[in-house]
Amino acid sequence: MLRIGSLLVDPPLFLAPMAGVTDKDFRLIVRRIGGVGVVAMEFLSSKGLLRGERRWRRIMEFSQEERPLAIQIYGSDVDSMAEAAQIVEDLQPDLCDINMGCPANKILKGCSGAALMGNLKLAEQIVRRVRRTVSVPLTVKFRLGLDDKRRSYLELGRICQGEGADAVAMHARTARQMYRGEADWSHIARLKEALSIPVLGNGDIREPEDAVRRMRETGCDGVMVGRGATRNPWIFRQISALLSGGKIPMPTLRDRRRLILDHFRTVIDRDDPKLALHRLRTFTGKYSQGLPQGRDLRREIYGKEQPEEFLVLIEDFFQRLKIDAAA
Ligand SMILES: Cc1cc2nc3c(=O)[nH]c(=O)nc-3n(C[C@H](O)[C@H](O)[C@H](O)COP(=O)(O)O)c2cc1C
Known part of the structure; x- marks a missing residue:
């Protein structure tokens, strides 16, 4: 059992936010199969939310059955992020998550997503303001840094903790890597050592055994699975069975x-x-x-x-x- 602020997560398994993928249909599929602790919505543009764009309003719909549910926002303007956080707070999800890991060019150019890992002052202000705005548990999701020479995850992790985030999630690649190479989980172990708030590890969990092994090796408090869950939506039930000492149930x-x-x-x-x-x-x-x-x-x-x-x-x-x- 994992505690993130006031939220108890059991099992400590998270469906990663994936734009264009973790829509309501897919979240319900994963939730109904079972074994997942928290499901996440696709990221929401803070500016898009404030403009009241229909597209974002539709994406934000969720049903009670999906809970516990995380809503993730991204942006680079502190005021807009705080206002977007208020919209999220009004919906009362189980978690509010800030995206500081998206490596897409369009997002980096807007100085949001992973670009914030290169501007820790701004990242700090965003976490501070969003924290002041929301009463629901707050998490921040990021990568190792912009590239191998600019790995800023330890500093960012400490900032998040210092500003009152309840947990952090890290995809163990740099922004430059996008999805190339392998996620390097040794950094997740380092982050876990550096912080006292829960650390969720993410990247390349393909098989249920990977999750259990990664948790054991790094001491991380939970794992987040993205692509592995679209290939195999049963993966959370399988990991959860392994964690409780059972056999892996196989879908036919x-x-x-x-x-x-x-x-x-x-x-x-x-x-x-x-x-x-x-x-x-x-x-x-x-x-x-x-x-x-x-x-x-x-x-x-x-x-x-x-x-x-x-x-x-x-x-x-x-x-x-x-x-x-x-x-
Ligand atoms: C199609 C796709 C869309 C994604 N969209 C988001 C997103 O909206 N927010 C986010 O924080 N990460 C996003 N990610 C990154 C995932 O949450 C996750 O960090 C990454 O895929 C690594 O985990 P995995 O190896 O288990 O897939 C996306 C990844 C993919 C493949």
Whole structure:
């Protein structure tokens, strides 16, 4: 059991925020499978929120069933971040999270995301103001630093702790690395040694065993899983079983087929065709990474223009897999 401010998290497993991925549908999928402590929303632009843009308002919707839930905001303007934090506070999520790790060029140019790791004074002011604004537990998510020569995670971690953040999460890569190379968890162990607030480790948890091993090796208080959960939404249940000394429950092909078809039917029934098509493409790409012959499936989605075609494609794909498995 992990305590983050007033929030008890059990098990100490977190679905990482992923723009375009951890929408309400996916959060509910992971929550309903079980084993996850906290699920996170995609990041929200503080300026976009203040402008009241429809896109962000829609992203912010969540249901009680998803709880505990974290809402993450990003930005570089202290006042806007404080005002955005107030909007978040009004929604009363279980955690408010500040993004200081996004390495995308568009975000860095706006001096937010990981750019704040190169401007610790500004980072400090943002954490201070957001902390004063929200009463819900506050976390900050960051990387190692801008690049290998400018690793500022220890300073930033101490700043977050000093300004009253209740926990920090670190993706153990630099911004320059983007997603290349391997996450270096030795830095997570160092951060854990340096801080007294909980430290969540993140990066390249692909298999349930990775999570248990990383927690043991680094002493971190919890782990956050991103891409591993889109390949395998059962991963939290599997880690949780390992943590309590049990065996890893394995989803069957039928479980996977049902999960994808249910997800896609929800999207098709609700969204306009253009948006639906975008989501179906994204998720076919993600889900197929956990499947044998997934590459074939990814190839097949090109040229599909009607959302319903995806249902046929998935049915056919699993039919083929079943035949192969029986052969
Ligand atoms: C498609 C995608 C979108 C992401 N969006 C966010 C985001 O909105 N906020 C954030 O803090 N990190 C974001 N990340 C980073 C993840 O939260 C996580 O730190 C990173 O993927 C490393 O963890 P993993 O190896 O378990 O995926 C994103 C990552 C991916 C792949």
